[in-house]
Amino acid sequence: MMSTGHYRRPYYADVQVTSRCNLKCDFCSASAPGIHSNVNQLKIEDINRIFKELDELGILRVSLEGGEPFLRNDFLDIMKLADIYDFEYYVNTNATLINKKMAKEISRTSVRKLCISIDGPNETIHDICRGQKGAFEKTIDAIKNLQEYNINIDGIITLSRLNVNCLIETIEFISSLGISNVAIMLLASVGYASNNFSQVYLPFDEWSHTLLTLTDLKKSNLLTADVRIVSTGESKCPWELYLPLLKNNRQDDIDSWIRQDSLTNFSEGEFFCTAGKDNLAIDGAGNVYGCSLMVSEPGLRAGNVLKEGLIDIWDKSVVFNELRSNQRSDVKGACASCELLNTCGGGCRACAFALNKDLLYSDTRCPIAQ
Numbered sequence: 001m002m003s004t005g006h007y008r009r010p011y012y013a014d015v016q017v018t019s020r021c022n023l024k025c026d027f028c029s030a031s032a033p034g035i036h037s038n039v040n041q042l043k044i045e046d047i048n049r050i051f052k053e054l055d056e057l058g059i060l061r062v063s064l065e066g067g068e069p070f071l072r073n074d075f076l077d078i079m080k081l082a083d084i085y086d087f088e089y090y091v092n093t094n095a096t097l098i099n100k101k102m103a104k105e106i107s108r109t110s111v112r113k114l115c116i117s118i119d120g121p122n123e124t125i126h127d128i129c130r131g132q133k134g135a136f137e138k139t140i141d142a143i144k145n146l147q148e149y150n151i152n153i154d155g156i157i158t159l160s161r162l163n164v165n166c167l168i169e170t171i172e173f174i175s176s177l178g179i180s181n182v183a184i185m186l187l188a189s190v191g192y193a194s195n196n197f198s199q200v201y202l203p204f205d206e207w208s209h210t211l212l213t214l215t216d217l218k219k220s221n222l223l224t225a226d227v228r229i230v231s232t233g234e235s236k237c238p239w240e241l242y243l244p245l246l247k248n249n250r251q252d253d254i255d256s257w258i259r260q261d262s263l264t265n266f267s268e269g270e271f272f273c274t275a276g277k278d279n280l281a282i283d284g285a286g287n288v289y290g291c292s293l294m295v296s297e298p299g300l301r302a303g304n305v306l307k308e309g310l311i312d313i314w315d316k317s318v319v320f321n322e323l324r325s326n327q328r329s330d331v332k333g334a335c336a337s338c339e340l341l342n343t344c345g346g347g348c349r350a351c352a353f354a355l356n357k358d359l360l361y362s363d364t365r366c367p368i369a370q
């Protein structure tokens, strides 16, 4: 139920039910520690309280994730708790731990869909990306188990240097599994990806080439799945899409990916980043952040749900206040004099912070900002 008197209600939240993970991706935005790590983990009662407060804030969608959510023995009970509330929910998972019995149990919950990471068309590439041999086989088995029970699945490809050469093949492979929606996640320079930046981050020229190929295939209806590109930073017209097309005099092709009118009518004002404005994230220990890409940065912690109510944190936190009051005209570095600032909205604030330790600095992944 929506209550009144808050800054404004968030639309969606990422809840990391655990920080731990059974895999080890070199780009992991959550900096997930291994399964034997003794990091604090929220109790199911705390998670229920979080759900209640999210419901009170009028949240529309919750993504349950991690770490790897299915590492928790009580994750099914957590899903059943989520069933009680008004928000819809998704689960983000590497799916390696979902057997037939679990798939059957999941089919009895109201989860909207499972967003499953599939980074390559074969075990060689996928297992390199996921840091563990055998991960591919387990994920594919799980997908078959889930499909037996007609559970909705989206495929997520996290694009990096490690899998860029087989991107089209991966899309075709995912659609051959009977999955029709594929999201390509562009890499955020946060968490392990900031430590391993040069090994995992795709240089701009390579990304440009890839985007042009994808655009040609999309325009000719040759992509085998409904492909969406998920950039960081939440801009309607992110530099990751606009700049490669602009540099190749193909800016009109932007409407293959976003609405043309997203290019115009932007006035002075806030960064387009919606962290702490439209969304929030909670890590496995109850720390609250503006978005899931901020969870590896203690400097961006807005509070902890074990010490304060989530609604109080949403309304009063200093970090959220800063995220809400920062203006694009305050940006430091090359973005300040870039003529595209009002189009791209100033890039991803989580990436800018991870690379420069300053929320107002330029998103230095952008080639113009370097």
Ligand SMILES: C[S@@+](CC[C@H](N)C(=O)[O-])C[C@H]1O[C@@H](n2cnc3c(N)ncnc32)[C@H](O)[C@@H]1O
Pocket (backbone or CB within 6 Å): 021, 027, 028, 029, 030, 065, 066, 067, 068, 069, 092, 093, 094, 115, 116, 117, 156, 158, 185, 186, 187, 188, 189, 190, 191, 193
């Ligand atoms: C943090 S994971 C948690 C769920 C689950 N463990 C998984 O990997 O699917 C959620 C999604 O974020 C993606 N991801 C991880 N690191 C990323 C990064 N640095 N930039 C963008 N997406 C990233 C993952 O590949 C996955 O699709």
Ligand code: SF4
Pocket (backbone or CB within 6 Å): 021, 022, 023, 024, 025, 027, 028, 029, 030, 031, 032, 066, 067, 068, 094, 130
């Ligand atoms: S991206 Fe997901 S699977 Fe990979 S280490 Fe992080 S939490 Fe685990």
Ligand code: SF4
Pocket (backbone or CB within 6 Å): 239, 243, 334, 335, 338, 339, 340, 341, 342, 344, 345, 346, 347, 362, 363, 366, 367, 368, 369
């Ligand atoms: S330099 Fe900054 S403002 Fe210009 S396109 Fe890149 S991220 Fe956007």
